[in-house]
Amino acid sequence: MDNENSDTLVEEVANLTAYDAVGKMHRPEIKTVLLCCVIGILTVVWGLMGISPSLTSEIPVLTSHPGHSWTPTDLEQQKYIPEHLQALIDAESGELKDMEDPHEVRITNVQIIDVDGDGKNEVLVCNASQNTVIAYSYLGKKAFQPNLSEDSTPEEMQAEIQKLSESNGFEYQWKEILIGDSMVAPAHATVFDVNNDGQLDVIVSVLGNIMPSDELVGQVILFLKVEDRYERHVLLKDVRRVADVQCGDFDDDGDIDLAVAVFGYARGGVRLLENLGDLQFRDSSLLDRPGVIHVPVHDYDKDGDQDIGVIVTQDEEEVWALENDGQGNFSRRILYETDNYDVGGGGLIKVDLDQDGYMDFLMSQGDNLEFGHGWPMPYHGCVWLRNRGDWTFEAEMIGKLGGTYAAAPSDLDNDGDLDVVLISMSNDYANPQNPSVIWVENDKGRFEKQHLIARQPVELITVDCGDINGDGVDDIVAGQFRIPLSVVPDHPIRIWFKEERE
Amino acid sequence: MRKLHFILLAVVFGQIALIAMRYQGNGGFNGPVTSRVHKLETGFRDAVREIESDHDVNSVESWVELGGIYTTFALMPEAEYCFRRALEVGDLDLTQQFKFGICLSRRGKIETAIKILKPVGASQDKLASHANLQIGLDYLRLDDRGNAEIFLRRTKNDEIAEFALARILIRDDRAQEAVEILGRLIDRSPNSMRAHQMQGWAYEKMGNEQEARNCFDRSMHTSEMITIHPISRDWDEENVNAMGASVALTASTAALEEGDTETATRKAMDSFKLLEPLWRPAYAIQAALSFLESGDSDTALFYLKRWLIHDGESAYLWELVGDCYLAKGSEVEAEAAWLRGQLVRASKTVQANAECCRKLSELYASQGNALKAERYRGYHKYESGRLQWRDNKVREANYELTTAAEILGDDEDVWFLLAEVQRALNDRSAAKRSYEECLRLAPNHGRAIVGLGLVQ
Numbered sequence: 001m002d003n004e005n006s007d008t009l010v011e012e013v014a015n016l017t018a019y020d021a022v023g024k025m026h027r028p029e030i031k032t033v034l035l036c037c038v039i040g041i042l043t044v045v046w047g048l049m050g051i052s053p054s055l056t057s058e059i060p061v062l063t064s065h066p067g068h069s070w071t072p073t074d075l076e077q078q079k080y081i082p083e084h085l086q087a088l089i090d091a092e093s094g095e096l097k098d099m100e101d102p103h104e105v106r107i108t109n110v111q112i113i114d115v116d117g118d119g120k121n122e123v124l125v126c127n128a129s130q131n132t133v134i135a136y137s138y139l140g141k142k143a144f145q146p147n148l149s150e151d152s153t154p155e156e157m158q159a160e161i162q163k164l165s166e167s168n169g170f171e172y173q174w175k176e177i178l179i180g181d182s183m184v185a186p187a188h189a190t191v192f193d194v195n196n197d198g199q200l201d202v203i204v205s206v207l208g209n210i211m212p213s214d215e216l217v218g219q220v221i222l223f224l225k226v227e228d229r230y231e232r233h234v235l236l237k238d239v240r241r242v243a244d245v246q247c248g249d250f251d252d253d254g255d256i257d258l259a260v261a262v263f264g265y266a267r268g269g270v271r272l273l274e275n276l277g278d279l280q281f282r283d284s285s286l287l288d289r290p291g292v293i294h295v296p297v298h299d300y301d302k303d304g305d306q307d308i309g310v311i312v313t314q315d316e317e318e319v320w321a322l323e324n325d326g327q328g329n330f331s332r333r334i335l336y337e338t339d340n341y342d343v344g345g346g347g348l349i350k351v352d353l354d355q356d357g358y359m360d361f362l363m364s365q366g367d368n369l370e371f372g373h374g375w376p377m378p379y380h381g382c383v384w385l386r387n388r389g390d391w392t393f394e395a396e397m398i399g400k401l402g403g404t405y406a407a408a409p410s411d412l413d414n415d416g417d418l419d420v421v422l423i424s425m426s427n428d429y430a431n432p433q434n435p436s437v438i439w440v441e442n443d444k445g446r447f448e449k450q451h452l453i454a455r456q457p458v459e460l461i462t463v464d465c466g467d468i469n470g471d472g473v474d475d476i477v478a479g480q481f482r483i484p485l486s487v488v489p490d491h492p493i494r495i496w497f498k499e500e501r502e
Numbered sequence: 503m504r505k506l507h508f509i510l511l512a513v514v515f516g517q518i519a520l521i522a523m524r525y526q527g528n529g530g531f532n533g534p535v536t537s538r539v540h541k542l543e544t545g546f547r548d549a550v551r552e553i554e555s556d557h558d559v560n561s562v563e564s565w566v567e568l569g570g571i572y573t574t575f576a577l578m579p580e581a582e583y584c585f586r587r588a589l590e591v592g593d594l595d596l597t598q599q600f601k602f603g604i605c606l607s608r609r610g611k612i613e614t615a616i617k618i619l620k621p622v623g624a625s626q627d628k629l630a631s632h633a634n635l636q637i638g639l640d641y642l643r644l645d646d647r648g649n650a651e652i653f654l655r656r657t658k659n660d661e662i663a664e665f666a667l668a669r670i671l672i673r674d675d676r677a678q679e680a681v682e683i684l685g686r687l688i689d690r691s692p693n694s695m696r697a698h699q700m701q702g703w704a705y706e707k708m709g710n711e712q713e714a715r716n717c718f719d720r721s722m723h724t725s726e727m728i729t730i731h732p733i734s735r736d737w738d739e740e741n742v743n744a745m746g747a748s749v750a751l752t753a754s755t756a757a758l759e760e761g762d763t764e765t766a767t768r769k770a771m772d773s774f775k776l777l778e779p780l781w782r783p784a785y786a787i788q789a790a791l792s793f794l795e796s797g798d799s800d801t802a803l804f805y806l807k808r809w810l811i812h813d814g815e816s817a818y819l820w821e822l823v824g825d826c827y828l829a830k831g832s833e834v835e836a837e838a839a840w841l842r843g844q845l846v847r848a849s850k851t852v853q854a855n856a857e858c859c860r861k862l863s864e865l866y867a868s869q870g871n872a873l874k875a876e877r878y879r880g881y882h883k884y885e886s887g888r889l890q891w892r893d894n895k896v897r898e899a900n901y902e903l904t905t906a907a908e909i910l911g912d913d914e915d916v917w918f919l920l921a922e923v924q925r926a927l928n929d930r931s932a933a934k935r936s937y938e939e940c941l942r943l944a945p946n947h948g949r950a951i952v953g954l955g956l957v958q
Contacts, residue, residue, distance in 0.1 A: 035510035042517035045531075049524045052536040055579035085815060088838055089807055089823055101811040104781060131814040184814060184846060209849035214727065215892075217847040238915065266696060266727045276946055283948035288702075288718055316669070337673065339642045339650065341666070375576050377610045379643070430538035430577065485575075486541045487779060 056431040059376060059402065062438060062452040068413060070453060070476065070496035071168050075123060077492055079103060080130050082181045104129040105492045106210055107479030109188045112466025116177065117200050121466050123477050125493060128185040128210045132178065133202060138468050139173040179230050180223045185210040192247045194256055195279070199225040203258065207241040214265040218242035220258070220273065235273060235281050240264030248297040248306035251328030259308045261292040268292050270310055270322065286322050286330050290314035296350040298359045301391060309361060313345035319363065319385060335393045336385055343379055344368055346405040353409060353418050354445060358387035362420065366404035369483065374426030376402020382422055382440065398447035399440035402427040410465035410474040417442040421453070423460035423478050429488060436460055437478060457491035459483060473498045529559025530590065537572060537580045545746025545776030546575065562592045570601055574741040578609040596627040603636065604734045612640050623656065631658045632733045638663060647674070661687060662732060668700050677707040693894045695724040723926060724894045747776035747785065754788050763796035783813050790822055799826040817848035821858050837865055844881065856885035880909030884916050891923055899923045907936070914943035918950050930957045
């Protein structure tokens, strides 16, 4: 570049700079400003048009109670197929265990109960894909050691980190006690000393098929504790799907009889197994109604004998009482009924919620297991049937949670009254904000405050409260039951250890 | 105008064009609907995404179709959104309006659903009766018995409505009318288990214990079941069967029926991929059947092992395991599997117990073990009799069970069921003998004691 040209260029640049510096550079033309604004607005409009509308359920977001918290941990179940079945299918030793296939997650019942009579609670689990009843005894906790090696995949590493963060750095240790296997779909286990020998036995209600079926596939199996093992006795067969068995000396003859809830499908009912001694029982029908889930036994009218509460759920949606005359003869009473066939009764538990000396019921509503239709409904939640005496029960909705499947009472806030934990099977889980475990606070007999416990795991079917780790405070256990149509993480059994805050 | 303004104006026009294109693509200013299909298995998820990508935003039909798909998979906010967008595009016909009502009903917006459904119910449309049923059911969900009754009565020959109405009447101390409604239903469908059952409850309410017992007895050996399964549930099943893994499964089943085992196995494998990450036993059964039919028993056994791990044992599983071993020439293992299959009660595949017994009988006969062959022929007769009894084929059941009792005279279960069948045929003396035989073998058989009391 020569000097003359160079000077001209410098002068032009200087002119431009000077012109811009005093003129349009700082005060642009109004047209330019307007055009820029229009461009900005149009960009925003164009962008907004690309955003999908927010399509989620209108469920209010729940928050945790600031004064109470829990440490969640999974109770991991080992793959288990009885050896005699492995032999039948010609599986070599360890072959089935090494296959990638897992058991489907179908926990049907969890309880916190002393199974072995040592004064400490176990977690008793009915598993309807493993077809087992197993008690898990808590051994303590130790510092979490991630199970990682050089070959660990990123997913495995992430899972271990997740476990570490969720368990507050602890690993919980358990001892498994196998009570029984090789029964198709155990629904419930009742711990009771049936033969009065001072040892706790386990009575298992066997569905025979976890899915709806009206065939004669149900059983009642007694696992009789003999020394350190359980002896198997089939007490009832050739009935429809059995969902619950409860004990009581109904005829006042000094031995234990059994009330049997036959869920069936379209046909079911309540049967009485009268104890004839020597593990012989004679069955008779007390009620013919389909969909009986639970038969809690208690002296509801305080007349000195054992009555039976019954929840009927298959379209009828009723709660019955079978009132005992003291001799084992029962008369029927309807305590509650609703025309809403869709409430989806999930179960009935007995609890004196207001502690007035009369045993009440808690009824969970929200079974929404119809094919692909699981959706929270305004009437899902927990109904308190308050026993006013003289066989009058008042119904009050005390908790709302979409897809409520089970309820468990416990004094969660340690204020001397009973609160209620609810779990959900079919909330709108496409929205991760929706809860799966909540508790309803008992505030001087009013149940208006609900608090979040957990959003995961989802698709829970059973819950119980009790002291698992012997610290004198109730913990929570819940079991998961996977519906075939939905993709959600597997956490078959989750425990929430209550943390005591200063 | 300066050059800068031209450029800016060009940008503005470009943006307007882009907005116009997006408007056209979206069918308005609202963004495209993106459903939360992550909760669905691979096949359904891909199929729904494909339907979404082919969706015509300017078509009422397309919005309604998409809304229907979302309704099937309980993606309810998405479904409602689609129906509302359809309303922005144009009017809904009565069928579309019915579908919108179903969507809102399932979403829990029951009062709004009723408002949407009422014009359909009041019309002469083919869906009018279905709409009245849905309105009636929705009023029941609102615990409004009075309105429910009005709309349930407006349905035409709808068994679901008749059952719901009968329940209302029984609870409302109008059981006599319930008996009559259910009686007409039984005239039309004599094998309707639910009608006999509910008629028994109506008689019970009226204090007529004898008729109640008769109805109960009939309900024990009739098998036709009608639960609350309205037309919208049929549409769900159509939707599900038309997409994802179900399509491959159906193709595999059809190919197997035609003897095309190559296609059957290939489609069965495809169905597993589409099912991921979920699992359903029907897919393992189809794979096992396909491989077994194609002569590959080991692969069939592999799928049966997978089934055992996932779902636990069942009678049908052991029947198929036995079939695999027999195909491999391992009779001892086949026998063991079928013996187990006889013990585990079958439910969905009810014939499996009978089939295990038949196959055992044939196996023993082929081995020259006449005694065992005859005993298992008896068990086969017993299991066949059970199946006939459950389907209300009482005379056929009597024939099978009489033969079974001749062979298995030491089995109380055979005598009990034979007695029940004989009582149903009003052959009281034969029933009495059979009950007594049952009680001789099992003195505490509670149901036999009751039965004997009824025929004495």
